[in-house]
Amino acid sequence: MTTAVDRVRAAYARIAQVDRPEVWIALRPQADTESDAAAVDAKVAAGERLPLAGTVLAVKGNIDVAGLPTTAGCPAYAYEPDTDAPAVARLKAAGAVVLGTTNLDQFATGLVGTRSPYGAVRNALSPEHVSGGSSSGSAVAVALGIADIALGTDTAGSGRVPAAFNGIVGLKPTFGLIPTEGVVPACASLDCVTVFARTLSEAEQAMSLMAAPSGRALSAPAPRAPGPWRIAVPELGQLGRLDPGWAEAFEAAAQRLSDAGAELLPVDLAPFTEAAAMLYEGAFVAERYTAVGAFIDAHPGSPDLDPTVAGIISRAKDIPAHQLYADQQRLASLRVRALATLGDADALLLPTAPGHPTLTEVAADPLGVNARLGRFTNSTNLFDLAAVAVPAGDVNGLPFGVMLIGPAFTDERLARIAGLLDNPPLRLAVIGAHLSGQPLNGQLLAVGGRLVRTTATARAYRLYALDTLPPKPGLVRVGEDGGTIEAEVWQLPAEGLGVFLAALPRPMALGSVELADGSFVTGFLCEPQAVEGAREITSYGSWRAYLAALPRP
Numbered sequence: 001m002t003t004a005v006d007r008v009r010a011a012y013a014r015i016a017q018v019d020r021p022e023v024w025i026a027l028r029p030q031a032d033t034e035s036d037a038a039a040v041d042a043k044v045a046a047g048e049r050l051p052l053a054g055t056v057l058a059v060k061g062n063i064d065v066a067g068l069p070t071t072a073g074c075p076a077y078a079y080e081p082d083t084d085a086p087a088v089a090r091l092k093a094a095g096a097v098v099l100g101t102t103n104l105d106q107f108a109t110g111l112v113g114t115r116s117p118y119g120a121v122r123n124a125l126s127p128e129h130v131s132g133g134s135s136s137g138s139a140v141a142v143a144l145g146i147a148d149i150a151l152g153t154d155t156a157g158s159g160r161v162p163a164a165f166n167g168i169v170g171l172k173p174t175f176g177l178i179p180t181e182g183v184v185p186a187c188a189s190l191d192c193v194t195v196f197a198r199t200l201s202e203a204e205q206a207m208s209l210m211a212a213p214s215g216r217a218l219s220a221p222a223p224r225a226p227g228p229w230r231i232a233v234p235e236l237g238q239l240g241r242l243d244p245g246w247a248e249a250f251e252a253a254a255q256r257l258s259d260a261g262a263e264l265l266p267v268d269l270a271p272f273t274e275a276a277a278m279l280y281e282g283a284f285v286a287e288r289y290t291a292v293g294a295f296i297d298a299h300p301g302s303p304d305l306d307p308t309v310a311g312i313i314s315r316a317k318d319i320p321a322h323q324l325y326a327d328q329q330r331l332a333s334l335r336v337r338a339l340a341t342l343g344d345a346d347a348l349l350l351p352t353a354p355g356h357p358t359l360t361e362v363a364a365d366p367l368g369v370n371a372r373l374g375r376f377t378n379s380t381n382l383f384d385l386a387a388v389a390v391p392a393g394d395v396n397g398l399p400f401g402v403m404l405i406g407p408a409f410t411d412e413r414l415a416r417i418a419g420l421l422d423n424p425p426l427r428l429a430v431i432g433a434h435l436s437g438q439p440l441n442g443q444l445l446a447v448g449g450r451l452v453r454t455t456a457t458a459r460a461y462r463l464y465a466l467d468t469l470p471p472k473p474g475l476v477r478v479g480e481d482g483g484t485i486e487a488e489v490w491q492l493p494a495e496g497l498g499v500f501l502a503a504l505p506r507p508m509a510l511g512s513v514e515l516a517d518g519s520f521v522t523g524f525l526c527e528p529q530a531v532e533g534a535r536e537i538t539s540y541g542s543w544r545a546y547l548a549a550l551p552r553p
Contacts, residue, residue, distance in 0.1 A: 003127050004037035004054050008097055011056045014146045022119035023137040025061040025066045036097045050095030057096040058147035059088055060138045061104050064182035072184040073106035073116045076304040085182025085211045087099035087193045094209045102137025106306040107292050108153055108186040110134050111161045111373040115306040124166045129358050132162035139166045142196045149206045152194040155186045156279055157377025159194025160389035164401025169203045170389040171195050178210045187287040190381040204415055228450055229417050231257055232267035232345035241458040243355035245395040250351050253392040253402045260420040261452050261491045265345050271337040276378035283324035289316040299535035304306045308366045335383050347417050350376045352389045352401040380405055387412045390421055416448050426494055429513045429523030432473040432543045439470040446500050447488045456484045458514040465533040473543045474526030486542030
């Protein structure tokens with residue numbers, strides 16, 4: 001088993017190996033992190049449960065880490081906090097060891113990762129391309145294998161675009177789910193703390209450890225009924241100009257979801273893209289001036305200020321109040337349209353970004369390239385939605401990523417759907433106590449099961465009523481002398497089937513069940529010796545029909 005000290009040493013060896021100094025603003029001395037790691041190992045040895053023991057963490061430079069300067073990407077703005085931000089404190093309490101704070105687009109203003117006096121953060125896989133921003137250093141630290149998890153922030157896509165460009169996972173939670181105390185605001189009414197990881201499960205674990213109870217959760221959507229996931233997918237024509245090969249990659253991702261059993265629905269993307277344009281072109285950018293505008297005005301021409309960022313924020317102070325009210329009204333109307341077009345869809349599937357620019361392209365047109373990158377991400381927080389960004393293949397040697405976006409507090413649902421792109425689900429045929437409405441059906445629902453269809457077995461099985469509690473049938477394959485039995489086919493996450501297998505009591509077993517259409521699917525079977533003396537009920541055609549025929553007590 002790798003100890004926390006071993007993991008820290010491996011992280012510093014990797015830092016030296018990759019030679020990417022621009023990733024960091026403040027990298028802690030190795031001796032200090034080893035000391036923290038040794039304390040984690042001692043707690044584990046004493047029997048304390050620390051779910052993140054052996055995990056190393058990088059923190060975006062606009063989030064407070066006690067003992068390190070919080071710069072928000074501007075040396076002159078730096079202050080040294082006495083306490084960790086709650087998000088950091090909760091991960092440390094779970095056993096994570098902080099390596100340091102990471103580079104970012106200054107004041108979290110940008111999606112490119114180049115707007116920093118600490119240097120442009122190059123892409124983890126192609127140094128000629130941008131890393132994405134504003135959480136550039138955090139994403140690259142994870143993608144390069146230095147950190148296991150990293151914290152970012154997301155106002156306009158900063159926790160998602162860098163994930164897509166570096167081939168990792170980025171979770172943008174529901175607003176308010178993760179506390180933003182100890183975070184330098186960009187737009188305080190929109191900002192979210194996000195997490196990067198190389199796998200969805202690692203990101204989800206970190207998110208669950210940081211999450212705080214929220215009174216807003218009382219208005220969360222009710223658990224949905226069983227059935228295939230419903231995914232809204234826009235037509236390619238509404239996506240606008242994409243980099244070569246990206247349209248085909250997006251269609252392939254949608255097809256993978258369909259192959260996994262999801263129902264693909266049409267959607268009108270117009271209200272989303274119209275709202276996205278408002279984030280920087282309208283009055284909402286004035287909130288960035290509220291956050292740090294006075295500081296920028298007090299330091300005109302400072303070499304510590306990125307000129308592009310300073311210009312965006314300084315210009316925002318002249319936006320009139322009446323424009324803000326007009327934009328709020330327009331945004332409310334667009335949100336109504338957006339939610340209406342989503343209808344009962346569980347998620348909206350989009351490319352995370354329309355393309356992946358080079359450092360040279362950004363330098364030639366810093367505002368235009370950045371604006372293009374937010375086409376699909378900018379509206380998420382304006383509409384109070386949650387999102388998950390995951391890898392979806394490679395195009396021309398570079399990572400391609402997609403997002404799943406859904407209503408507030410559907411974070412877990414979005415992660416389950418995103419998992420279909422990485423771990424294809426498995427199908428399970430049930431014929432008895434796990435059928436819809438039967439006593440054990442809740443076990444399927446508990447592991448994320450979804451009903452795909454109701455069908456029947458091939459005419460090759462016999463059904464028996466076993467003497468069990470709760471009552472269960474036993475299905476045995478007998479060949480030509482058998483009958484057809486009603487069955488439901490359920491779709492389960494791969495790990496869900498593992499849970500079933502581990503808890504399956506004898507005489508039940510999992511095996512291959514032939515369905516009426518000639519296909520085979522994993523299903524519940526019974527050991528033949530277990531049905532000796534049991535009542536055969538094949539003639540009823542289904543477990544439900546047999547139960548309905550029993551005398552009522």
